[in-house]
Amino acid sequence: MIKRIFFFLFFILQFDLSQASIVVLNGLTHNYKVENGQVYKGKIAIENTDNIPQNVKIFLQDFMYQADGSINYSAPNTNIKTNADWIKLNTNMITLKAREKTEIYYEITVPNKVSQPGSYWSVIIVEPVEDIKPFDNKDGVNITSVIRYAVQVITDYDSEKAKPNLKFEGVKIDKEEGRQILKITIANTGELYCKPTAVIEIYNRKNGHKIGNFSSQAMGLLPTTSKSFQIDISKIPPDKYNSVIIATDEDENAFALNVELEVKND
The missing domain is CATH 2.60.40.10 (Immunoglobulins)
Incomplete structure (x- = not known):
């Protein structure tokens, strides 16, 4: 049946x-x-x-x-x-x-x-x-x-006479298909379209040594919109780190954010 x-x-x-x-x-x-x-x-x-x-x-x-x-x-x-x-x-x-x-x-x-x-x-x-x-x-x-x-x-x-203004609205790490993906939410609160790239500089919290730079793809951002910029950080061992996230557009306008980053095993 x-x-x-x-x-x-x-x-x-x-x-x-x-x-x-x-x-x-x-x-x-x-x-x-x-x-x-x-x-x-x-x-x-x-x-x-x-x-x-x-x-x-x-x-x-x-x-x-x-x-x-x-x-x-x-x-x-x-x-x-x-x-x-x-x-x-x-x-x-x-x-x-x-x-x-x-x-x-x-x-x-x-x-x-x-x-x-x-x-x-x-x-x-x-x-x-x-x-x-x-x-x-x-x-x-x-x-x-x-x-x-x-x-x-x-x-x-x-x-x-107009500029983009990039605002960091969120930072999190998700595990996708076995990879650690850093997701950075960036909004354009300015008046001008831009195409930024997000870069994270990661440092050892204990001695300050630089672990490396990792970057996202460039993506267009219209005014009043936001996107999730994704960076694969699977090569970073589990630990707590100091980091700086920098969003830079094609005209070299730069916006930075200091972040304490924790990479977990899960």
């Missing part, structure tokens, strides 16, 4: 979780230094990697994220630092033939008067259009997963 129930459930819920065939070829972050009243042009290069035609819709959204992994996409103009009204797309829907490449063009028109220096941003969503279809003419539903891309369009206005 139990086997029959399992078979029935499998028969009703048949899933085809295929990945989308559209890929973005020229990066997911487009950054511009802009001036009042000027017009800037950009493009998004995409490719259909499948052997069948693919419809793609293109539209604008506002965008925020936090270190806990939450990502919020919302209607244009819900973020006070949006530039969605500045951006005009050349199309909202295209069809790509099998293995075809194409480019989506957009134009940024900066207002004659911008309220304050700093970064303004939104995202251009590139989303394959997938239909929900019957599964091989059988009972059940074929559910196709759709991967959509969010291409950030960041405009830095009067950037010489």
Whole structure:
């Protein structure tokens, strides 16, 4: 009886979780230094990697994220630092033939008067259009997963008068797949987008000798957002250490934090 129930459930819920065939070829972050009243042009290069035609819709959204992994996409103009009204797309829907490449063009028109220096941003969503279809003419539903891309369009206005301000919001060590991972939560409370790297300098607490430097990958941080910067410290023996965490962006703005670090066996 139990086997029959399992078979029935499998028969009703048949899933085809295929990945989308559209890929973005020229990066997911487009950054511009802009001036009042000027017009800037950009493009998004995409490719259909499948052997069948693919419809793609293109539209604008506002965008925020936090270190806990939450990502919020919302209607244009819900973020006070949006530039969605500045951006005009050349199309909202295209069809790509099998293995075809194409480019989506957009134009940024900066207002004659911008309220304050700093970064303004939104995202251009590139989303394959997938239909929900019957599964091989059988009972059940074929559910196709759709991967959509969010291409950030960041405009830095009067950037010489604005700066990022990096704030350390948390430091902890987690064990993941047998590795000791230091997770540093950093928020950008300033007005300018930046791409910092986190580095930790670790010292022996007893004699002050330097154990080593360990660094994270560089990651972009928009104003009012935060991310978790991760550093593998598995090579550090269990003990208590003194350390300095330094976050440095591409313009060499540096922010430091002294931390007493305890690496455990668990």
